[in-house]
Amino acid sequence: MDTYSLIIFSITSNVFKLPADRVICRTESTTLSIDSTDMMVLWSNGSTAQTISTDHEGWYWAEVTDGTCLMRDSTLVSYTPTLPPLSLGDSVVICEDQIMMLDVSAWKGNYLWSTGSTWSEFVVADAGTYSVIVDNGCDRVTDEIVVERQSKCCDIYFPNVFTPNGDRLNDVFEITTESNIATYEFKVYNIWGQLVFQTDNPLEFWMGNHTDQSESDNGIYYWTARYKCAVLDKTFDKEVKGIVSVVK
Secondary structure, three states: OOOOOOOOOOOOHHHHOOOOOEEEOOOOOEEEEOOOOOOEEEEOOOOOOOEEEEOOOEEEEEEEEOOOOEEEEEEEEEEOOOOOOOOOOOOEEEEOOOOEEEEOOOOOOEEEEOOOOOOOEEEEOOOEEEEEEEEOOOOEEEEEEEEEEEOOOOOEEOOOEEOOOOOOOOOOEOOEEOOEEEEEEEEEEOOOOOEEEEEOOOOOOEOOEOOOOOEOOOEEEEEEEEEEEEEOOEEEEEEEEEEEEEOO
8 A cells, every 4th residue: 555645736717817809009009917926927028027018919928837837828919900091982963863872881980970870871862962980999081972963864755746747847756855865765555555666766766657667547655665864973774654646
């Protein structure tokens, strides 16, 4: 029979555990400390103090020992990202029945629009000057945009009657517009739903004839128009329909 003694040396976790990872501004510093006065400490920068201060990002580690056991822990100090220049774009014109979305969610931080909204997205429905400030606690950027509204944007006038009788007075179905038409599709149907005319050219007139060039009878015809109008760098889809009377 024999006996022996077992001695266990330990350093409790709250002695050597460093603070959690930290994010600081580039103009700030942070303090890292070990809450122990009876342990020998060695930091990654060579310091043997219980506390160090730094204004540089990077990994920092510390070793503590009571002369028998040695433990190490590390923490990461990083900078808050610098916000890039903010741009809401150039001044824009929107149509009377259109809205536009301003989205600054790519800039991470807190948002404050000139209207008081604090969302990253902002819906513009009225003309005016709109600005936003983005603040991430370390950096701040701002920009503004002028929005104008055009009352007759994408409007096309379609006549409701014409007289294709060859007297050169109101002889053709002709549209008029002040808008910049990007694409155009126009179709005319008789009362039985048969297609009698179509074109993709806003400058092409309907002469009152069928697709086979035969003349159309007097009466009511139905038309549909789908087109896109361009306003600055934006396009807007429109779809309208109506009736026209052919009177010879």
